[in-house]
Amino acid sequence: MLTDDHRAVTIVVPTLREAPNLEPLAERVAAALAGRGLAWELLLVDDDSDDDTLDVAGRLARRLPLRIEVRRGKRPDLSQAVVQGIAHARHDRVVVMDADLSHPPERIPDLLAGLDAGCDMVVGTRYTAGASTAEDWGLARVLNSRLATLLAAPLTACSDPMSGFFAVDRRALPDPADLRPVGYKIGLELMVRGRLRVGEVPIAFDDRRRGKSKLGWRQRLDYLRHLGRLYLHVFAGGSTRGSGPRR
Numbered sequence: 001m002l003t004d005d006h007r008a009v010t011i012v013v014p015t016l017r018e019a020p021n022l023e024p025l026a027e028r029v030a031a032a033l034a035g036r037g038l039a040w041e042l043l044l045v046d047d048d049s050d051d052d053t054l055d056v057a058g059r060l061a062r063r064l065p066l067r068i069e070v071r072r073g074k075r076p077d078l079s080q081a082v083v084q085g086i087a088h089a090r091h092d093r094v095v096v097m098d099a100d101l102s103h104p105p106e107r108i109p110d111l112l113a114g115l116d117a118g119c120d121m122v123v124g125t126r127y128t129a130g131a132s133t134a135e136d137w138g139l140a141r142v143l144n145s146r147l148a149t150l151l152a153a154p155l156t157a158c159s160d161p162m163s164g165f166f167a168v169d170r171r172a173l174p175d176p177a178d179l180r181p182v183g184y185k186i187g188l189e190l191m192v193r194g195r196l197r198v199g200e201v202p203i204a205f206d207d208r209r210r211g212k213s214k215l216g217w218r219q220r221l222d223y224l225r226h227l228g229r230l231y232l233h234v235f236a237g238g239s240t241r242g243s244g245p246r247r
Contacts, residue, residue: 006093006115006116007037007038007039008038008039008040008090008091008093009033009038009039009040009041009091009093009094009095009108009112009167010040010041010043010085010089010090010091010093010094010095011029011040011041011042011043011094011095011096011097011108012043012045012082012085012086012089012094012095012096012097013025013042013043013044013045013085013096013097013098013099014044014045014046014047014078014081014082014085014098014099015044015045015046015047015049015053015057015081015099016046016047016049016053016076016078017049017050017051017053018049018053018099018100019049019051019052019053019055019056021099021100021101022044022053022056022057022060022099023056023060024101025099025101025105026042026060026064026066028101028104028105028106029042029105029108030064031105031106032105032106032107032108032109033108033109036109038112039091040065040091041065041066041067041089041090041091042064042065042066042067043066043067043068043069043085043088043089044057044066044067044068044069044099045069045070045071045081045082045084045085046068046069046070046071046081047071047074047076047077047081048070048071048072048073048074048076054068054070069084069085069088071084077181077184078164078184078186079181079182079184079185079186079189080181082096082186083176083179083181083186086168086170086173086176087176089170092169092170092171093112093115093167093168093169093170094167094168094169094170095108095111095112095165095166095167095168096164096165096166096167096168096186096187097124097164097165098164098165100209101206101209102134102205102206102207103124103164103165103203103205103206104124104203104204104206107124107165107201107203108167110122110201111124111165111166111167111201112167114167114199114200114201115167115168115169117199118197119196119197119198119199120168120169120172120194120196120197120198121166121167121168121169121172121187121190121191121194121196121197121198121199122166122167122168122198122199122200122201123158123160123161123163123165123166123187123191123198123199123200123201124160124163124165124166124200124201124202124203125158125159125160125163125200125201125202125203126145126160126163126203126205127149127159127160128159128160128200128202129202130202131202131203131204131205132204132205133204133205134205134206134207136207144220145162148162148223149161149162151227152188152227152230154231154234155188155192155227155230155231155234156188156191156192156198157198158191158198158200159200160200161185161187161188161191162185162187162188163187164184164185164186164187165203166187168190168196172194172196172197173190173194173196174190174193174194178193179193180193180226180229180233181226182222182223182225182226182229184219184222184223185223185226188226188230189226189230192230192233192234193230193233
């Protein structure tokens with residue numbers, strides 16, 4: 001049942017040296033939610049950036065509903081940053097997205113509509129009818145993404161479990177103490193361990209235009225470690241595959 005909180009949302013964005021992207025991201029989020037009767041906040045969870053990320057965020061917070069949390073002295077970890085953001089959000093409906101403008105803020109209302117329709121989680125997918133990826137994606141990136149998705153296929157029916165753009169009702173999530181994410185695929189962790197009803201919304205996925213990608217071999221190895229944990233959880237623990245209606 002929807003409560004008054006269905007008119008509010010927290011947008012959680014993990015950051016690590018994303019100063020050039022913060023202002024256009026915040027402006028696009030504000031424009032996407034303007035006039036919709038939504039109370040909203042943009043919550044940045046920063047992994048102790050050593051650029052101007054915090055300075056830019058501080059300036060934006062003077063004119064927009066933006067908050068900043070900093071994970072100081074810890075190994076950068078996108079999944080842990082997202083878990084912290086979800087735990088500290090002011091609202092139960094939470095949207096998670098990257099800071100690099102690869103995810104379109106204009107689709108946030110569609111993700112929230114999926115929660116209103118009864119899903120526990122709604123994923124912005126690159127791999128369903130009406131979705132697309134940037135034309136300048138190289139073959140290596142396409143193959144890397146498709147292989148990662150294929151490896152996760154036995155765990156979930158979601159077409160894009162690698163997506164970092166999703167909305168979730170945190171009341172449907174497992175206890176944070178039960179989560180075991182490693183690396184950057186927190187969405188897959190939530191849908192598998194939470195056995196969530198997952199919906200999908202097609203998006204146009206763009207490529208990073210400013211700043212440097214954090215994806216390297218260490219993150220790819222972390223993903224394989226994460227997969228191993230989830231396979232053990234599902235096939236040794238008797239869990240079921242997270243799936244749901246696709247939009």
